[in-house]
Amino acid sequence: MTAAPAVLEIKGLVRAFGGLVAVNALDMTVGSGEIVGLLGPNGSGKTTALNLVSGVLGPDSGAIHFGGQNIAGMATHRIARLGLGRTFQLVRVLHGMNCAENVRAGLAFHPARLPRGEMDEAASRLLERVGLKGSEQRLATELTYIDRKRLELARALALQPRLLLLDEWLAGLNPSELLIGIELIRSLKDEGLSILLVEHVMDAIRSLCDRCVVMNSGRKIAEGTPEKVLSDPAVIEAYLGAPADA
Amino acid sequence: MDEKSLWEENMGSSVTRFAAGLLAVTGIALFAGVGPAQAQSSVKIGYALSRTGPNAGGAAVTTLPNYEMWVKEVNAAGGLKLGDKRVPIEIVQYDDRSSAEEAARALERLITQDKVDFILPPWGTGLNLAVGPILNKSGYPHLASTAVTDRAPELAKRWPNSFWLLGTSAGAANTLVDLLVKLRTEGKIGDTVAMVSVADGFGIDLSGAARPALTKANFKLAYDKTYPVGTQDLSPIVNEVKALNPDVFIAFSYPPDTLGLTEQARIAGFNPKIFYTGVGTAFPLFKQKFGANAQGVMGIGGWSGDSAPIKDYLARHKAASANGAEPDRWASAVTYASLQMLQQAIERVGKIDREAVIKDLQTGTFDTVIGKVKFENNLPTKYWWVGQWQDGEFYGVGPATNEGARAPIIPKPAWKAP
Amino acid sequence: MNRMRLAAALAGCAGLAVLALLPMYADAYYLALAIGLLQFTVLATAWGLFSGPTRYVSLATTAFFGVGAYTVAVLGELLPWPLVLLIATAIGALMAVIVGLSTLRLSGLHFVIFTFGLAELIRQLVIWYEVNKTRVLGRYVFVDITQKDIYWQLLVLAVAVFVIGWLIARSRLGFALRIIGEDETVAKHCGINVTIAKVTLFAISAVFMTLVGAIMAPRWTYIEPSIAFNATISFEVVIMALLGGAHRLWGPALGAIPLTLLFEFLAARFPTASTLIMGVIFLLIVYALPAGVVGLWDNFRRQWRPQRVEQGAGA
């Protein structure tokens, strides 16, 4: 499908909660330097899929290859150290810390960590990168919703990830912010980062994604370019419901 | 939304002021508590007792009523006789909360802050041992009247100011075994013995001493187990022992267990020829709970219930305590006797001279409610180790050579329905 | 700023020197009181070291304390004192690692009760061992250690617990723990091995508790399980640390010191009614100080800081 070697390769992934199969036989790949959108209505299993990849949950069956290693069921911190950064659907920043510390949380614990002296500089650089220049000393609680999202992204980038999981990172941004956000993600791709994007904002998906995978009720129902999947009748039905009957 | 926990919440400033004030007042009050030394118009006597915690039950029965009664009596008579004048006793008392550390600190406070003239010991073996070095170092006489330890002779040597009035567990065990041997020779009992003990200092020491003594005397030890402190149902033990049908049942138990074992034995109809329990058998509570069924039950301790001083002591104790509580028939009388000894020693010396008082205690003879007492190497020569409830009184029956010893009722009469 | 720091450091050293010389002029009682204060300061601070960042309420204090005391009771007369302390450290750390690995996945109250049960279990096993193997329950500790020695050792331990606490706070471990305390999920996604971080901290905290037990043991000649594994110690330490404020290194000490003094004062002033009064005062504190002494301090600072800034601007 893609020429570039896959950074993430998921095969036959299954995870059930009680009677509910949240992710059902999911296959997908994210190629190197590729942005893949993971789409689907709320409750279709996207976040569960992300949680399985980042190790928050262990799969019932299936394989997840990340950088050539099967990480299915591996502890989260080990996956993170392999170079996987993520943001959360409900933005999670470290409220009691200032912005610099929030970013340092990402800098301090991965294998290729910097010497202490360079840490502050790196944190400032990352803050600037996401548009929070000069916010080093501000407490995370004092930030607006948008800025918390930026801060969360900076923390994920601090891990120097090979793959970035963004869980509705653009949700809730106003139109002008959305443009900035899209530019930011695109620039990350230009730096060679692979990104798996769970998103509802279709403008963003259109302009960013190389490929999309659409899920519904735990299953993959479509895959392809944004244009292709967004015109797929099955996708439209999943999203908007079948056209109302008379 | 961030969840803040208790230690991060803030609060109103009035509350702040209140709390700050509270702490400040506490601090001031604490240091104001360090009063100036008093002139010698009274004899200051201090003690720390377990008012709370696991030891409180024992201290409240055995020790506290005697301390209070003695002080009241002495002061009613005008006080301690120092030379030719009488000086009233002034009491300083603390709660050691049943903790060795608190007891140690309370005594250090009595010695250095309150500068008391004499110190009465705490209740129980552990606490008496814990405060031993402190009393020794500062030269206070230490009349341990509620401690049973096999190292008593050694401790008495190590701390010459200390007197161990309840003796050693070996003494207790040997007396009991001697009595059993005598009864066996008389053909009154067979040679099967069942023994249980509480897994605490007291039970372990006593069973540890009784075990070899019984074996040496060729008794068959059919059952020999321990149970943890705080066991709430002892019926498995009683049932199992009953099935073995021993002639003699020995329990080195704590008061709640003593009551529980006796009750369970009665319910299960376990009626050996000798039924020996304790601590607690000698408590008035035992008689109160079991009434006529106490008849023939043996236990640790005892006194010469027929002697006039004891009868008088019993009457005075009843009159002095709240709601007419009786003393226990073992360490209570010993505790009171220890106070009498202290009093006599002080009065013979005639002044507050602790060194001389210790000397007098080591060498003198004392007339007490438990008879004449004279220490040898800081240990008394006579103890009551085996007592028995006979017609509503707990008489000493062993050692049989003691003055006032009664003949035991063997076998124990059958349990009656309540 | 640097001059301020220097001044603070000098003041600290001076204070420490005063404390170190205390046994020279304090009488036995004040020495005993100081020992009590140090004991609870170290215990509560060590408790806060672990429970502050992780928010686990541990009632295992007395388990470690008792193990320390028993190490001394068993080995105190056989081996040189530093070696005894070293062994106590090792036992405490080992026990903490085993307990930590098996229990730190429990949450909330379950951890509380588990740690309490653990202390009781160890106590029962010690009793059973003594009863069945050594046939003597109580052990006598006759070692050549004076009250002053105990005081100095505790003082060293107190300094150590603060220094180590301070170092941890500045270390990667400390940073990791702050993140864990804020959000464990985020911590994992930052590559932090949460289990190792927690267990390490639990072990460090446990070592201090074990050492306090070991150092205190010679104070009481006689050790038996009910003395060494006294459950009230666990409760008092929790209460002190929570009262002081467990999320700051120096918070628990601010609870331990006034409460120890308060207990002492009540026991001395109202020996017969201390329980009742203690209960009432305790309730008052709980209602009046919802955020502990540290909260009081933070609040105080919050109220004053703006004014200070204004003054600074004006100058």
Add this chain to the structure above:
Amino acid sequence: MTNAIFTGLMLGGMYALIAMGLTLQYGVARIMNLSYGEFLVAAAFASYWLFTGWALNPLLALAFVIPAGFGGSLILYRILLTPLVRRARTRDTLEVDSILATFGMMFIVQGIMLSMFGGAYFSYSFLAIPVSLFGEILALNRLIAFGLAVAVGLALYLALTHTRLGTSIRAVAVDPMAAQLVAIDVVRTSAFAFALGGALVAAAGVLISMFLTFSASSGVIFTMKALIVVVMGGVGNLLGCLVAGLALGLSESLVATFVDPGLTLAVNFALFLGVLLVKPAGLFGRAQR
């Protein structure tokens, strides 16, 4: 063997009886009541006082002590605990606050009992008569306590599962936030559950005073026992309480009979710790917490 089982069941029934009130207080009202044992001992003292002073049969005394326990707990919750409940923003905060507050309560209740009765041991004899059951001799008073424990446990279990009030109590235990959505006054229901727990602990106190020796200082033993049973059975679950109590009682009596009475408490704690390691939420606990 049968004897050991009978004894174990009776003991276990007693443990369950002691713990049932706490499982309501903690499971529903979310108050981790450290003064629980003190209330139990207070009820035992009340029963002792009524029996020795007024010659009132302890079983009749239940008629006075249970309402007093209910009323007293209700007042306590209203005055002392409601401010904490209102102040608490999360369940954890309330837990810590209630631990601290009831720790103070523990001292107060104990102090009052000390000043009223002193520190001595208390015990009296009531219905301490042997009855024969399946060839085994048991004490009638323990048998009655066991019977009442099982009866009360089952009755409450049925009431909680089969009545509207019971269901709303469980609703508060399961999800206090959602309970508001069905017009349940969470604070009132919690107060009721706490008071019901108080009534249960009062009943337990009266019943165990018939055969256990107690003193003003023995409350903490009962608190701890109750806590262990509650946590082991699953917080807020009466059936779990009964099962855990019986399991502890049986293990204690079997170990005492066949292994060594010295190991009973160790085995109790080991069993408890074992259950927690395998099922952190307790035998009947809900999976997610």
Add this chain to the structure above:
Amino acid sequence: MLEVGDVSVTYGQHRALTDAALRVGRSEIVVILGANGAGKTTCLKAIAGIVPCLAGKRVKLSERDISHLPAHEIVEAGLALVPEGRGIFADLTVAENLLLGANPKRARDGEAARRGRVLSLFPRLGERLGQTVRTMSGGEQQMVAIGRALMSNPDVLLLDEPSLGLSPLLVRELFASLRKVRETGVGLLLVEQNARESLAIADRGYLIENGMVTGSGTAAELMSNNAVQHAYLGGIVASAV
């Protein structure tokens, strides 16, 4: 029937809702549209009294002022909320959840009849009365939640993303049932992702952006409103519809 004004909510420093005002009439279905995080859910919770609001909040239900009532009394007054994530008692059975739904005193009369109506609305619940809710599928849990809310005999029903996690077929069934509910005289206020379906059954709608009500109109107006399309539906409508 329901009139709301000046509702503002802050979470810490973050202002989630500013002076929201809206109105729901009798037998009316009103939908709130807006992007994730815009404040829709907060708005419903504030009306239902389960998040604390800043001073000045005005909520009137059937001419009665319920602004300052605690949450459980708001239910008693006739306003029921089906929260996002359903807020059902997962450890209890379906029957128990329905029983609890009828807990308000206003719901006791005619409980049996109402229960019959709910079960005919969601026949699947009738088959599974004894089942613990936790073990049911997402759609079934949603039915329990709505059924439970209906059991309280509400005048106004607030629904937070009722179609969340439901298959298209179920969504259609659900909206059909909501229409039936409306026919009984109940006013409905819903927050929905599923814009087309919800606007199709709605009478009117409000648009929330960044915590503020920025627009309102009839369903038809909103359907063709550019701002709505942009803020909420994004490009997908433009391209796919």
